[in-house]
Amino acid sequence: MRCPVCNHPDTRVVDSRMSAEGDSIRRRRECDKCGFRFSTSEEILLLDLVVVKRDGQREAYSKEKLIGGLKKALEKRPVTEAAFRSLVHGIERAIQRLSADEITSVRLGEIVMQHLKDFDEVAYIRFASVYRQFEDVETFQRELDALMRLSVVEAASSRKRKKRL
Known part of the structure; x- marks a missing residue:
């Protein structure tokens, strides 16, 4: 990786840390020529989708x-x-x-x-x-009603689980 300061092509990895989710890596790098330190991030890309x-x-x-x-x-x-x-x-x-x-x-x-x-x-x-x-207010209201029903069911389920504990 090139140094962002002096554009030297060689840098070395000083430290690597994985993200909490485990889906990316943060690398601390140092330029072999000027000694400048910087961080890079490496993550999975969806390329050929x-x-x-x-x-x-x-x-x-x-x-x-x-x-x-x-x-x-x-x-x-x-x-x-x-x-x-x-x-x-x-x-x-x-x-x-x-x-x-x-x-x-x-x-x-x-x-x-x-x-x-x-x-x-x-x-x-x-x-x-x-x-x-959504074409009209009724369509919007139906979606809101479905979301509210789901929230009520999830809340009731959560209360039942807490009572069992």
Whole structure:
């Protein structure tokens, strides 16, 4: 790796640390020529994944598009940068577990929505309203009602578990 200060092509790794999630490595490096120290990050990339759109068009998977959509859904929500990175990594891990060269945009959207539902319900509704192209208030209300029913069921289940303990 080239030194960002003197552009010397040789640097050595001084220290390596794995992230808490185990999906990336932070490396501390030092330039062999000028001694400048800097950090790099290494993570798994989804390189050869093709997204098949609803109209049949194919395009390469873009992490930037995923991040852009998530940022819109999470706009003005109380989310830390670390939590956001963890959400993105979780979604990408779910995609990787499919072990496929292609994924439909519908399947990709469903994976994103499932992660958002667990992460932030407001962001989930925002994302779903665009992704599922809510046409009217009734469609929006049905999705909210389904989310509320799920929350009530999960809360009741949680109370039952606590009573058993």
